[in-house]
Amino acid sequence: MKKRYVKLLRTLAALLISSVFFIPILMMLLGSFKNQNEVLHLDLSLPAHFEIQNYQHVLSTGSILRGYFNSFIITVGAVILILLFGAITGIIISRRKNRATKCLYYYYLFGLTATMQMVTTYTLMIDLNLSGSYLGVILVFAAINLPFSVMTFSSFVTSVPREIDEAALIDGAGPLTLIFRILLPIMRPVIVTNLIIAAIGVWNNFQVPLYLMSSAKRMTIPMTVFNFYGLYARSWNYVFAALTITILPVVLLYLCLQKYIVEGMTAGAVKG
């Protein structure tokens, strides 16, 4: 009897807290269907008439889709490099235990506490002729995410029995076969963790593209939305529609992959 009462209390408390999370989202969704006059008064009322053309307008101005495209290219490029470099370096560090790899390990460890220096990264881009290019931003994202990725890969590989490697070597496998055919499939859990953390981090990052991508053509999604707000600050119906378009895919992906995302992000935090 008392137990049921406690359970009910928990549910009520959780529902109450939920409203704090729901209200901003609800305001955005409702507002994205209102017309310009209705949305002047921001509240949680239902729109008198669902204005789908807010979305059409946002999509037709084009910048949002371009932002998606840019974010996609940068995220995919950076994630591939982070996984590839991280896995290979992690394998070499944990399998070749000598002074050189130990130094390498601490060299990467330093990056976990170091703070990225934006100004000199910006001028480096200019010096290397990479300023404003996809490649430049991808390489920077790869570099700042590598410490975490190297740490997690090398600690995972340490727990993989060496006998697996030795059996493959006896069968005549070369280093590349060993890494890509034998070890990578075993490392799936740590690959998923790194994939999720890197992808979410790069996709949402605002600071790096703000410094390094000045051209409107190459802007990523967070910047595109921010600029869109700058242009349409008085038309919240459009801003809300733009926000919904940018949030929706992320939320859907989160709901589908929730287990992996949450586990990945927290496991990563604990190990990192």
Next chain:
Amino acid sequence: MKSKNQRTAYPLWLAGPGLLVYSLFFIVPIFTAFGYSFTNWNLDHMHIASWVGISNFVSLLKDEIFLRSIANTLIFALFTTFFKTLIGLLLALLVVKKFPGNSIFRTLFYLPCVLSTMIVGLLFTAILKQDGLLNNLLNSLGLSSLTRDWLGSYGSAMAWIIIVEIWMWAGFSMFIFISGLQAISKDYYESAQLEGATSWQQFRHITMPLLAPSFTVVTTLNITGGLKVFDLVYALTGGGPGFDTQVLSTYVYRAFSMGQLGRSSAAAILLSILVVAITFLLNRFLKSREVET
């Protein structure tokens, strides 16, 4: 035999490309920033910077806006860390037990963590501006006297940036605590109950000490995140009103966008020193607590 095997099976050169990218795009800028922080490096004459010794640092420490940014950064980091940890723990204790819908609530509380800070910033701009949702709700409740321009007034702007940061990241702390709580063996609680311990005693003497490692992780992550805060301030206030919510990262960006590259680097170097020093001290303190308990 074994070392020869290692050399051929795991050739060191394979780590080369990663090492090059990491060194060139992360480590080199740190060292050049350190060097340039002692120069009058400027966007107008980028390649003819001259040595000015520590004058950037001296002028920073004499700059009232910079000192204010340090104070704001510390206030932000302190308050957000405290409340993200506290609220994260309370949420974890709430949803760790089984009750109808508990996994749905977990999902919801974590949701803001996967959103872009910029997007969260815009959502809350709509809530907090002069004619925003919050003031409209207050008006309709007959509390018009409480309404104000939340992001445009002294004091309340910083308070709201802190609240939004907590809104966004409390769920992250919650999940670290949940995994910590689930790792505690049920046996402890069972034997405590047999000896007649109250739930508060169980919490105080079993849960809290065994959760110490989770506390270390949560506070360390939150404090470094808090010290480096940029996006949220940029999105919500841009450092204003005046310089009320200017933090170190936005100060660095401001100096950068004014073309003062040397000064900006010096400020960024001071920020990194602050981050390293505080994380180091905090970690030592928290680790020592873990061993004791």
